Amino acid sequence: MNKNEGLSLERTNDRVHPKVALTQNMEVTSGAHFLYLYEDEKKYLDNACTFLAKGLELNHAVILLESPDMYEEMKHRLYKKRFSSSQIEAIVFTDHRTFYGTHQSFDIETVLENVQETVHFYKQAGKPIRIWSKVLWHQSTDHTNEIPLYEQKSDELLKPFQIFCVCSYSSKEISANMAIGLMKGHSYVMTDDELMASMYYQNDLHMPSLFIEENLKEKMHHYQNVIEKMPDAVLIVRKFHILYWNKMAKELLECGAYDLTSKSVMRFFHPDEHPLIQARAQKMERNEQVPLVEMKMVTLTGRIVDIELAVFPFSHDMLNDFTVILIIRSIDDRKANRQLTIKAEKLSLAGQLAASIAHEIRNPLTSIKGFMKLAQEDVMHEAYYTIIEDEIDRIETIASELMVLGKPVSLEIEVCDAGKMVRDVCILLQPQAVMRKIDIQYKAIEPACFIRCNAGQMKQVFINLIKNATEAMDNGGVIRTSVQSDGETVRILIADEGKGMPEHVLRKIGEPFYSTKEDGTGLGLMVCFTIVEQYNGTIKVESVVNEGTTFTIELPSAYT
Structure with a gap:
């Protein structure tokens, strides 16, 4: 670069118009990396064409990362400025959607590889390089942290080559937090009408002087145009x-x-x-x-x-x-929308649950009603009374499990040893398991795995899961339980060697009235999920057909 033609823009109180900066050979020792936060599309196009035109005049290698439509408009303007076809065609154009991979999540390393390959290729020609880029990312994903990190890494990559690079972003599409992060990766910040040195630029040699309040206020004045436009x-x-x-x-x-x-x-x-x-x-x-x-x-x-x-x-x-x-x-609007969503989901779930309950109770009631009619006609067989009792028991079971499901968190919360509770439940259920040739093991239980819960509720969870495990093992086997703590989380594992479950069944685990057992209601597991969630815990289920199923309960430690 020719220093005699240069414009020196140090990190002082100097500000210039973009058209001044973009048409001069800037005198910088580590390249010029611009962050352009534009608001007006027309001014954006004017500044981009000014940048390209000066590059063509100086016979620089000019690289443009933009949309095809914008590229055609820029070429049209350059023709009007009397640049020849050969000069304009020398501009290296790449569709920015392809360059930044907008069809997928923004991958920092992939984009950096693209930047590095581009720079090395054109650096071999021995020409100064000018790059104008409108940075894109997949709008459905939040990249508040990734994009600023990419720009900081990109700055490190470009610094040794003294490349004149402008990275443009619509100020309407980024948050103030993201804008500040972007300023850390650019030596200069530009709006539609003003350019200044970046006070956030991470470079020890060019840190701004902010040691007195007057200087701080002056710096804030420089950034007023940027900050005022933030949403x-x-x-x-x-x-x-x-x-x-x-x-x-x-x-x-x-x-x-x-x-x-x-x-x-x-x-x-x-x-x-x-x-x-x-x-x-x-x-x-x-x-x-x-x-x-x-x-x-x-x-x-x-x-x-x-x-x-x-x-x-x-x-x-x-x-x-x-x-x-x-x-x-x-976030008032966000919270209001969240509450509306939760309310709608609750109403939907309540409707589904009510329909399921009505269906499940109607079946035994229909049977009981039929037998009662036989009893009125005095043609009731004695064996039918047993069936009536079974159907009434089923209704009672459904009612009991629904009552547990609807109970609020018990007020009797205390610090309990999860390992001791699991061991007690294993000992309690061992005699029933032996009848099915099943061994319930509880040796892998660490001491002092404390959680805050209602002991009766948590024991009910362990009983339900271990009973389900025994009922899933028709040919005997081993049920392995373990309780461990890493200081923050207590992890309880209950693993069986039963039939296992395919993927489509796993997806429905915990839904009311969905059960793989002929006489099951599905409410038992739903109760388990509800109780664990009340204590800010989770239940994960892993299963392999013909190999077995593992339930993993994770609960916060009582002392975190």
């Missing part, structure tokens, strides 16, 4: 006092004309959230990462809003005045 509320906070806010923040907090400057951010968080905020602030000061979290905020009018909060360092100066940026998104 999320943004607050910049220093020592829990607000330094800066965007339009969406004022709308979310219902502040109107109220000046938020120097106001405590804590007044906008629900008092119940204050201890958590203090704990997360301490973590960040220790350079520990804090994950996304759901909280409650209180607007200036007193309305409580459910929000999703992302927090990360903005600067950390010599006076230990820790400054953070808060990105806040209201």
